[in-house]
Amino acid sequence: MSKPYDVETGDAVHKGHPIVVDRYTLAARINHWITAISLILLALSGMALFSPKLYFLTALFGGGQLTRAIHPWIGVVLFFSFAGLFFRFWKANLWKSEDGTWLRRIRDVLAGHEERLPELGKYNAGQKFVFWGMSALILVLICSGFVVWDQYFYAFTTIEQKRIAILVHALAAIAIICVWIVHVYAAIWVRGTIGAMTRGQVTGGWAWRHHRKWLRELVRPRPGTPAE
Amino acid sequence: MFPPAPNPPVKPVPEKFGDKDLIRKSASTITPASPRQVEVAKLIDVSKCIGCKACQAACLEWNNLHEEIGTFNGSYTNPPDLTPASLTLMRFTEWVNPETDNLEWLIRKDGCMHCEDPGCLKACPAPGAIVQYSNGIVDFVHDNCIGCGYCVKGCPFNIPRISKVDNKAYKCTLCSDRIAVGQWPACAKACPTQAIVFGTKDEMKKWADGRITDLKSRGYRNAGLYDPPGVGGTHVMYVLQHADKPEIYAGLPNNPTISPIVEIWKGATKYFGFAVIGFAAVAGVFHHLVAGPNKVSAEDEENAEKLAGGDRP
Numbered sequence: 001m002s003k004p005y006d007v008e009t010g011d012a013v014h015k016g017h018p019i020v021v022d023r024y025t026l027a028a029r030i031n032h033w034i035t036a037i038s039l040i041l042l043a044l045s046g047m048a049l050f051s052p053k054l055y056f057l058t059a060l061f062g063g064g065q066l067t068r069a070i071h072p073w074i075g076v077v078l079f080f081s082f083a084g085l086f087f088r089f090w091k092a093n094l095w096k097s098e099d100g101t102w103l104r105r106i107r108d109v110l111a112g113h114e115e116r117l118p119e120l121g122k123y124n125a126g127q128k129f130v131f132w133g134m135s136a137l138i139l140v141l142i143c144s145g146f147v148v149w150d151q152y153f154y155a156f157t158t159i160e161q162k163r164i165a166i167l168v169h170a171l172a173a174i175a176i177i178c179v180w181i182v183h184v185y186a187a188i189w190v191r192g193t194i195g196a197m198t199r200g201q202v203t204g205g206w207a208w209r210h211h212r213k214w215l216r217e218l219v220r221p222r223p224g225t226p227a228e
Numbered sequence: 229m230f231p232p233a234p235n236p237p238v239k240p241v242p243e244k245f246g247d248k249d250l251i252r253k254s255a256s257t258i259t260p261a262s263p264r265q266v267e268v269a270k271l272i273d274v275s276k277c278i279g280c281k282a283c284q285a286a287c288l289e290w291n292n293l294h295e296e297i298g299t300f301n302g303s304y305t306n307p308p309d310l311t312p313a314s315l316t317l318m319r320f321t322e323w324v325n326p327e328t329d330n331l332e333w334l335i336r337k338d339g340c341m342h343c344e345d346p347g348c349l350k351a352c353p354a355p356g357a358i359v360q361y362s363n364g365i366v367d368f369v370h371d372n373c374i375g376c377g378y379c380v381k382g383c384p385f386n387i388p389r390i391s392k393v394d395n396k397a398y399k400c401t402l403c404s405d406r407i408a409v410g411q412w413p414a415c416a417k418a419c420p421t422q423a424i425v426f427g428t429k430d431e432m433k434k435w436a437d438g439r440i441t442d443l444k445s446r447g448y449r450n451a452g453l454y455d456p457p458g459v460g461g462t463h464v465m466y467v468l469q470h471a472d473k474p475e476i477y478a479g480l481p482n483n484p485t486i487s488p489i490v491e492i493w494k495g496a497t498k499y500f501g502f503a504v505i506g507f508a509a510v511a512g513v514f515h516h517l518v519a520g521p522n523k524v525s526a527e528d529e530e531n532a533e534k535l536a537g538g539d540r541p
């Protein structure tokens with residue numbers, strides 16, 4: 001049998017007190033933080049132009065002209081950086097039947113009644129929603145962003161198309177900021193999660209509580225995988 | 229004949245309007261100057277234009293702008309479109325009147341219309357980059373412009389152009405600097421046929437009435453004034469021989485308004501955006517207060533150890 005769908009390169013269990021589980025490789029973490037910083041810078045520079053009340057944020061980027069000029073370039077960085085995450089994580093984010101059960105019991109999720117939830121692989125339906133939501137929105141943002149990137153691409157579209165694109169861009173930006181809030185909140189609420197993206201590790205208890213199926217797959221000796 | 233354009237003053241004169249006369253300022257909330265100054269307007273009588281382009285040349289000269297040498301592309305319209313240097317452009321259309329089968333040469337002086345409700349200003353995200361004076365002039369303040377091109381999307385007439393040199397937006401100023409000292413716009417001053425005249429908006433409308441009566445008496449049944457109500461009227465108006473069909477004049481829009489997409493983008497979207505982002509953030513804080521942190525228990529750790537314990541070294 002090959003690797004289960006949700007076990008990624010580098011995922012491993014180390015025995016001890018407590019048990020430590022490797023969740024993200026160093027490369028994945030660097031990739032994540034480049035994406036995170038780009039997204040935050042994009043939200044700040046974009047929101048500065050979105051509302052006069054936030055125009056003061058242009059000071060962070062050295063003024064209005066620079067904010068306008070740099071925003072789309074950060075967008076390009078985000079796109080490629082996120083593409084890296086996408087190819088690392090897409091398989092583990094495929095939809096499974098237990099995700100439907102999890103969603104139907106969303107009340108128990110919010111109340112923290114893990115015992116009433118199905119055993120889950122590396123990601124739960126909420127994390128998958130964040131993953132696919134970000135993927136789709138970044139695609140919409142880069143496409144609409146290119147249409148309104150007048151400095152280089154003015155000639156390729158009509159003014160009417162640019163009007164639609166900037167509206168779509170603003171709405172997609174609102175949506176991705178909301179997805180980002182859900183993402184960050186979940187990481188804070190579910191204690192022990194942030195370590196996964198800083199040190200790359202979580203405790204065995206965390207994995208047991210939230211991603212038991214994944215943990216079981218990791219401790220099960222797999223044929224073809226050399227023992228450590 | 230309309231009274232000719234005044235000659236420049238020989239002594240310095242105080243400016244007739246300035247920052248204290250603003251009624252709108254992009255991305256800013258201001259109290260509109262009150263009382264308003266009398267509204268000014270430029271009247272362009274297409275039926276009188278001979279296509280000499282004195283206005284186009286005068287505009288370059290007064291504003292010290294230099295158009296690049298272009299290429300001939302089969303039309304007198306030159307350059308082929310407005311540019312950051314060509315703030316005004318004579319657009320030539322050869323139109324065959326289906327009623328008379330006559331070829332009519334329609335020559336329209338294109339440029340900023342100085343809308344009473346300017347879409348450019350509504351769209352602009354940079355505080356004070358676009359202002360409107362109480363006499364109706366819409367002016368771009370280049371020091372504040374960030375070159376985003378939102379004004380291009382906001383304008384119903386496709387007027388502003390972003391310079392590739394300094395990334396700032398340019399359009400006709402109505403020669404606000406000349407009008408401030410009692411002069412006519414440079415184009416109006418240069419026009420040899422008085423196809424362009426300047427005065428208060430009321431004077432211009434009255435003068436247009438006389439011209440329209442004259443045109444009608446000479447067979448132009450649909451002669452009329454172009455002062456589109458969809459943008460609250462404009463401070464640059466046209467007398468058209470065929471006012472029922474403005475589009476034949478090189479695509480002059482029939483009943484222009486600020487695009488509904490721009491209205492939604494600049495209106496509802498802002499409230500909606502702050503509402504949902506705010507809701508998401510508040511919901512997070514609220515959930516945390518009610519549900520408390522989701523902590524891993526000692527039991528969870530033990531279970532994990534038990535699970536990992538047996539079967540692996």
Ligand code: HEM
Nearest residue numbers: 042043046047049050068071072075142145148149170173
């Ligand atoms: C992915 C590639 C992206 C590209 C190429 C891009 C490009 C652009 C461009 C060209 C503009 C017009 C202003 C300017 O020229 O700077 C703009 C505006 C904006 N962008 Fe982006 N962007 C991207 C991603 C994002 C992301 C991820 C966000 C949000 C987190 C975002 C939020 C915004 C906002 C809020 C505005 C202002 C919209 C308004 O004024 O209503 N952008 N973007």
Ligand code: SF4
Nearest residue numbers: 352373374376377379
């Ligand atoms: S290009 Fe300049 S004038 Fe036009 S909307 Fe942007 S900041 Fe305003």
Ligand code: SF4
Nearest residue numbers: 340341343347348383
């Ligand atoms: S014509 Fe266009 S640029 Fe001129 S005031 Fe109206 S909206 Fe602004």
